[in-house]
Amino acid sequence: MERAPLRLDDSALRRYRDEGYVRLGPIVSEAERDALFVEEARFRPRLGYGTRENRTLLVSMQLCHRSEAVRRTCTAGRHVPLVVQLLGPNVCLTHTQFLTKLPDGAETRSDIPWHQDNGYGRLEPMTDVTVWLALTDADERNGGLWIVPGSHRRGLLEHGAAGVNPLLRESAVEGDAVAVPLRAGEAVAFSGLTVHGSGPNRTDRPRTGFYARYCEPGVRMMSENGRPVLEDPHSWMVAGEAE
Ligand SMILES: O=C(O)CCC(=O)C(=O)O
Numbered sequence: 001m002e003r004a005p006l007r008l009d010d011s012a013l014r015r016y017r018d019e020g021y022v023r024l025g026p027i028v029s030e031a032e033r034d035a036l037f038v039e040e041a042r043f044r045p046r047l048g049y050g051t052r053e054n055r056t057l058l059v060s061m062q063l064c065h066r067s068e069a070v071r072r073t074c075t076a077g078r079h080v081p082l083v084v085q086l087l088g089p090n091v092c093l094t095h096t097q098f099l100t101k102l103p104d105g106a107e108t109r110s111d112i113p114w115h116q117d118n119g120y121g122r123l124e125p126m127t128d129v130t131v132w133l134a135l136t137d138a139d140e141r142n143g144g145l146w147i148v149p150g151s152h153r154r155g156l157l158e159h160g161a162a163g164v165n166p167l168l169r170e171s172a173v174e175g176d177a178v179a180v181p182l183r184a185g186e187a188v189a190f191s192g193l194t195v196h197g198s199g200p201n202r203t204d205r206p207r208t209g210f211y212a213r214y215c216e217p218g219v220r221m222m223s224e225n226g227r228p229v230l231e232d233p234h235s236w237m238v239a240g241e242a243e
Contacts, residue, residue, distance in 0.1 A: 020152030020194035090240035113170035119159035128192035134182035
């Protein structure tokens with residue numbers, strides 16, 4: 001069945017500008033979600049991310065060139081026009097990942113510490129937008145997202161190695177975080193300067209999220225010596241034109 005295109009109204013756009021994030025609602029059908037699940041299982045790493053204690057955090061990245069379902073979602077998903085509204089007419093996809101948190105036990109922690117996406121791969125300018133799609137329900141119990149509203153207005157914060165997992169980065173956080181519980185199939189968009197993170201999975205079932213980061217095509221990747229984003233093999237134009 002044809003579905004009406006999604007659109008953010010003025011108050012949603014204002015919320016993104018003021019708070020640094022906005023809920024997008026459901027953006028995939030059940031069939032599309034199932035297809036992504038198949039790909040998550042196909043590319044799921046055998047080993048968890050980080051030290052032995054962090055083996056419950058399973059991350060697979062940059063799959064657009066290997067997975068038709070991933071490519072279709074990122075480049076032609078219902079959320080793409082919403083990203084155009086937030087970012088402008090010319091939109092390039094720069095990063096994708098599945099992130100699954102297996103149930104944590106007493107000795108494992110699958111937290112993603114507080115960070116800004118520009119605290120990992122810094123882009124210039126930092127106008128990028130991330131769309132985080134829940135493939136399972138994701139809430140406070142199973143390691144769902146937390147966001148610090150308004151934190152994007154403080155600019156790029158200093159990041160260091162995270163205490164819970166030294167392969168991850170962490171920033172100091174000032175201000176009150178809010179939980180952003182999502183039902184499976186729903187998504188939230190946040191800016192590359194919005195502080196966010198997620199806790200451990202204290203349930204007995206995996207939690208899976210899918211992440212797509214978009215930027216303007218003229219952006220440079222400062223964590224890679226200022227390389228133009230379009231020279232990266234994982235970049236894909238999804239709307240408009242490259243300058
Ligand atoms: O999936 C999560 O729990 C958070 C992922 C995230 O914040 C990130 O990859 O930047």
